[in-house]
Amino acid sequence: MSRNKIHVKKDDQVYVLTGKDAGKTGKIIAAYPSKGRVIVEGVNIATRHVKPKSQHQQGGIIRQEMPIDASNVMLVCPKCKRPSKMGVKVVENGDKVRYCKACEATVSVISKGKKG
Ligand SMILES: [Zn+2]
Structure with a gap:
């Protein structure tokens, strides 16, 4: 194994290569180098329906980005704006x-x- 390094880091702009969000670009909001995974803003969103726990709390849909494999993203060059x-x-x-x-x-x- 190669020392748990990934080619991207937090705040990098990346292009998604595979998966349901292939073709999207977004910013990395969290990176987990030891797991080789990243969370990209607006990508791989899981929605969860939540029932209200009390009369004062609203139920609804929670949308949350889930980690994806870092090898599924490509860095977007800040200069030429291309992956x-x-x-x-x-x-x-x-x-x-x-x-x-x-x-x-x-x-x-x-x-x-x-x-x-
Ligand atoms: Zn470039």
């Missing part, structure tokens, strides 16, 4: 960055280089 494969490279100042393979834009800094 893109990400690469890792070391840039001039020594920073290790994640970059978009489509437009080569730096998406995020993974670790700071010596000069940074």
Whole structure:
């Protein structure tokens, strides 16, 4: 196993590849790297009908996003707005960055280089 790492993190914009919400994009609102799962805003919503527990409490439908497998999503490049494969490279100042393979834009800094 590869040290429980997933390729996306909280607040990333992602594109859903498979499942009932395939084709949707949304923001990751929670990531569980140890489980390899993420929760994406508006994706894989489970609805639950709730009966009122008392006269003062309303019943209704609870809508809640359920986790999906991180391998089912693809990061959307903030620059070219396309679901893109990400690469890792070391840039001039020594920073290790994640970059978009489509437009080569730096998406995020993974670790700071010596000069940074
Ligand atoms: Zn891009």
